[in-house]
Amino acid sequence: MKYYIIVGEASGDLHASRLMRSLKSVDAEADFRFFGGDLMLAVGGTRVKHYRELAYMGFVPVLLHLRTIFSNMAFCKRDIVAWRPDVVILVDYPGFNLGIAKYVRAHTDIPVYYYISPKIWAWKEYRIKNIKRDVDEMFSILPFEISFYEGKHNYPIHYVGNPTADEVADFLAGYSDTFDGFCKANSLPADRPVIALLAGSRRQEIKDNLPAMLEAASRYADKYQLVVAGAPSIPHDYYDKFTEGYEVSVVYDQTYPLLAHSRAALVTSGTATLETALFGVPQIVCYETPIPKVIAFLRRHLIKVRFISLVNLIAGREVVPELVADTFTVDNIVNELGRLLPDGVARARMLDGYAEVKRLIGRKGAPDNAAEAMLRLLRSECGNHQESL
Structure with a gap:
């Protein structure tokens, strides 16, 4: 499988690198292309851009670098379409990643998975509309997100355990x-x-x-x-x-x-x-x-x-x-x-x-649990696609 992964900060680099190792352990053909950091690069694959080129925090820095942010987003969209991955995996970083999810859903048939949910339960809850529309599968690392997504918003998710634990x-x-x-x-x-x-x-x-x-x-x-x-x-x-x-x-x-x-x-x-x-x-x-x-x-x-x-x-x-x-x-x-x-x-x-x-x-082995669930879903989607042909 070809995995396109996008992170926007150091913590995402850490969690994505561990997810990549777990994906390699269950998928011998795993091929990675990503916006990420040095930890992800050490696992393998092709780094398109370092997350430091994306990470602008606060209103003024974002305003000053809008042209760069939009340029990076446009490049990312083109790169995804050109590479044609089997799945796009987003890691937190909602300001950038939800824009990518919207584009991928509107212009391709590539599934979008989200690993580590944006904290919309604390702020900007309206983003649930974008997630329900544009994200195929959500992989959560916080147990209280189950009641938020499934109970409050009727959006099924996968709780995989917590990588920090x-x-x-x-x-x-x-x-x-x-x-x-x-x-x-x-x-x-x-x-x-x-x-x-x-x-x-x-x-x-x-x-x-x-x-x-x-x-x-x-x-x-x-x-x-x-x-x-x-x-x-x-x-x-x-x-x-x-x-x-x-x-x-x-x-x-x-x-x-x-x-x-x-x-x-x-x-x-x-x-x-x-x-x-x-x-x-x-x-x-x-x-x-x-x-x-x-x-x-x-x-x-x-x-x-x-x-x-x-x-x-x-x-x-x-x-x-x-x-x-x-x-x-x-x-x-x-x-x-x-x-x-x-x-x-x-x-x-x-x-x-x-x-x-x-x-x-609860559950131990969050990256392993997420990787196994992702591969199972992707293989199921591939099987369903073959049957429909």
Whole structure:
């Protein structure tokens, strides 16, 4: 089978590369052509463009690069038609990918599969019309999306399990370093437990969240050491302006080992909240927003979901505290940390909630499950097509 895959950011590159490996394991003739990154290229196939040529975040950058964005989209459409894949697989990145899906549906008979749904349950729910019209099969990695798509919108999907859960489980199964060994490898003192600070992977997120995280966590610096998980795409000296004056360390490409040895964590919303929960580290979700009172109003009246962290969304209740918009203050962070350190009822209750999240995630082997389902569907479609001839 010929697979045309489109991702638009680093996380998509990771998840798509693992899906590609799984597809190769069930389809010896798998041939890949893709918009993607270095991880996908390492698996094999032809990279048409790097995702960095697509990834513009925020209103102003998108506006400034509209010509490039439209040019890339037009090129992608032409390339799909010229290559004639057996399927187009889209990975998240809805602004670009839903435009491609619309074109493919309107101008070809190539099936469109979506791996990792856009978060339309949180924002832009109207996109469900486009998905129902243009996407043949949706492969979901979040269990609560079943009720959203199938229950609310009568659109059947495939829940395949969560790849982040697989990645954490695989890491823990092969990781044996001690706390002393981790500290020695990263030039950290081994005399105090760790409070991990996961402030995001983009400059703006770090700028918005890390200062308050540091100020709050520093009040516990007499008993705990503060360690920032440095984002791999951020220059090391970018953190200096925020860490100056604090007793804090920054480690790079060590997020999983860091979480494996942390006593508590302050985490910016995103996949990191789920990773932290799967490592069993009590956490506080911290997310600074512009004009916080307005955002707080929008959360109450317009935004479709009650929570912003994957942990709480999966559980359907508040397992971890979310300090967002008008509740994102240094004092609130300090107070919540005090409830988790060193032990106590709040900590135990959160760990019980983590166990519930793991149970709800359920199925293991998300990329394998998705690959097997995709190939089964494609072979069925090919068989039906042959019978109709």
